Amino acid sequence: MTIRDKILVVEDEKTISGLIKAILTANGYDVIQASTGSEAFSMISSHCPDLVVLDLGLPDMDGMDIISTVRSWTSMPIIVVSARSYERDKVQALDKGADDYVTKPFSPAELLARVRVALRHTRSGPGSGAIANTGKFTAGDLTIDYDKHQVLIAGENCRLTQNEYKIVALLGKCAGKVLTYDFIMKELWGPQSKGNNQILRVNMANIRRKIEKNPAEPQYIFTEVGVGYRMIEGD
Numbered sequence: 001m002t003i004r005d006k007i008l009v010v011e012d013e014k015t016i017s018g019l020i021k022a023i024l025t026a027n028g029y030d031v032i033q034a035s036t037g038s039e040a041f042s043m044i045s046s047h048c049p050d051l052v053v054l055d056l057g058l059p060d061m062d063g064m065d066i067i068s069t070v071r072s073w074t075s076m077p078i079i080v081v082s083a084r085s086y087e088r089d090k091v092q093a094l095d096k097g098a099d100d101y102v103t104k105p106f107s108p109a110e111l112l113a114r115v116r117v118a119l120r121h122t123r124s125g126p127g128s129g130a131i132a133n134t135g136k137f138t139a140g141d142l143t144i145d146y147d148k149h150q151v152l153i154a155g156e157n158c159r160l161t162q163n164e165y166k167i168v169a170l171l172g173k174c175a176g177k178v179l180t181y182d183f184i185m186k187e188l189w190g191p192q193s194k195g196n197n198q199i200l201r202v203n204m205a206n207i208r209r210k211i212e213k214n215p216a217e218p219q220y221i222f223t224e225v226g227v228g229y230r231m232i233e234g235d
């Protein structure tokens with residue numbers, strides 16, 4: 001590793017903060033810590049971290065406000081650490097500009113995967129998950145051929161409809177990252193589509209019938225309950 005990525009961990013619970021720091025430093029990241037929102041702001045200004053891991057429940061300020069403020073300054077990736085029961089928080093955090101979230105309690109592997117994906121997406125170009133509309137995405141037997149507008153499983157064309165292809169193509173471009181229902185709807189069908197997820201659910205059911213061995217236990221596109229969908233990381 002040439003340049004080490006610097007990660008700011010914003011968390012008021014010392015044990016959790018220490019655990020996150022241990023996981024990240026063991027994997028080659030430099031870690032700095034803040035336990036309040038105001039400390040976080042000053043550390044962001046003085047240390048310019050490459051990524052922020054953010055707990056939403058801080059003593060001095062609402063994590064949502066931190067996301068909005070940081071977003072108004074910079075596009076540095078923010079990964080939210082949240083409690084399992086608050087799906088609304090996850091959606092709000094992602095819609096405010098957080099890149100991803102991990103749910104407490106989380107495994108080291110899960111946290112590291114989110115960090116890797118978020119850092120990679122910032123490097124692949126301006127805007128979250130922006131990559132070229134050409135080339136191929138592969139994960140196991142799944143291939144998305146962006147030139148031919150086809151999705152293949154083990155080389156076999158899955159014959160997706162136009163809408164089904166668009167959904168899979170978008171998830172593939174942001175592979176490893178959760179996309180909220182609203183985000184997907186707006187990206188694919190414009191701002192008016194907000195609030196009507198039914199079309200998305202119907203399409204996803206059809207996609208799964210075509211690409212998954214067992215649609216009830218998907219191995220490529222995962223449902224983040226109450227939040228959205230996530231494509232598995234590519235090979």
Ligand code: CA
Nearest residue numbers: 012055057058
């Ligand atoms: Ca907390």
